[in-house]
Amino acid sequence: MDPRIDLNKIDAKIKLMKQAAEELNQIGENFPALARNTVRILASVKMLEINVSDLVELDS
């Protein structure tokens, strides 16, 4: 694997993105544009988890 790829660092940033998207989603109850767009962002974040975080979790 390319030594420049630091999975732990990437995973930490994914977690931050997820947290931000979840917080925005929660305050979007009466703000459909916020709620629905963050649902889509969270689905993309899940793909990052599948690609990176699930593997990091395996090692932790």
Next chain:
Amino acid sequence: MTESIYWNPVLETMPREKIRELQLKKFRKIFQWAYDRSKFHRKLYDDAGITPRDIRSFEDIRRVPTVEKSMMRDIQGKDPFPYGDALCVPLEEVTIFRQTSGTTGQPVYQPDTWQDWEWWMECWSYILWAQGYRPRDRVFIPFGYNIFVAFWAGHYAAEKIGCEVIPGGVLDTKARILKIQELRATAMMGTPTYILGMAETARTKMDIDPSQLTIGRITCAGECGASIPSTKKRLEDAWNAKVFDHAGATEIGAWSFECTEQPGGMHVNEALFLVEIEDVETGEIIENPGRRGKMIITALDRQAQPCVRFDSKDVIEWAAEPCACGRTARLIKGGVVGRADDITKVKGVLLAPSAIEEVVRSVDGLGDEYEVIVDKVGDAERIQLKVEVLDEEPNQDQCRLIETELADQLRLKTNLRYDIEIFGCETLPRYEVKAKRFKDLRKSKEDK
């Protein structure tokens, strides 16, 4: 900096033991998910006396009952309508409806959430990247965008990886060919049947040589053809393009792909799917190369209607050698070689329709279409094979030569004799998507 040949350089090259560890962990998760949220799955597992706590190893996974398509048919049409008890999310979270093509019976409905749909695109992104699609590609998609999943996810994955995508939806075949020519599309996706049909239309009805167009790569799905060497060669020669196979299914996902090395098989995306091969006779799980069996598959991340140990009926076999591309996921030799429910006994001999295709498409002078009819006359079973020559008026001498060659090759390949009929070109039916070239009339006679 050199461009990665892998969509995910970490997952696609990790050691085998790590892949297995990841699969076990993810299987436990999806099993727990299905057990907690789907009445259908919970009943199935409770009846078998197995709970999430019992899953500690791959041996434990083998005790989990398989799910067949007929079981999914039975639960549908009920609440939560129309999906029934296998739905694992609130109905309002379902964003996409698809259904199976109905090739093997009543279509099965497939609900997906937006996350599931992202996952579909992710599966396809692995495929397209491995087959050399890059942002500079202009991808033409000649399919009828409708209720079947077909190339929908291929379309969106191509967008995701940065390609320019041209949806060829409602255009007819001629208009699609003209659009490919006009926009100089570099890649396309379709069933082998349709891609061959497009080439024939271009040549015979439009005076366009498809090999002179700009298509450089083609991704096939929906039929075995692109993994059958003689069919692949016809496709590649017709379009002067590299042709790659891929296998997927509505209720599973896009689970395998041929890479640019074209190693004579397809990679299973083992970070996203758990594939087991089961001996059809004994039920034993086949771990080693050299034996064919039917595929039992789990989609490790699909949530709305989970796919846990689904009995796909696809017949596959592990390849012995790893691929030169460096991917560590296992290869299946020769792709999907048939379906367990297509392989039938004729005159006491097991016959796989794909073996007939391999022979027909390898004979020079024959067109791409053929039809096989298995029938019973009195007590005797017979196989009729209808083929086409390239000319409108078949030449008798040429027909005799072709018939002899076909009969010899078929006997070698399948150990059976055929009643061969040779027709002029464009006599046999043409198919737009999946072809139905194999007809077993014995079954309909038994039903009467």
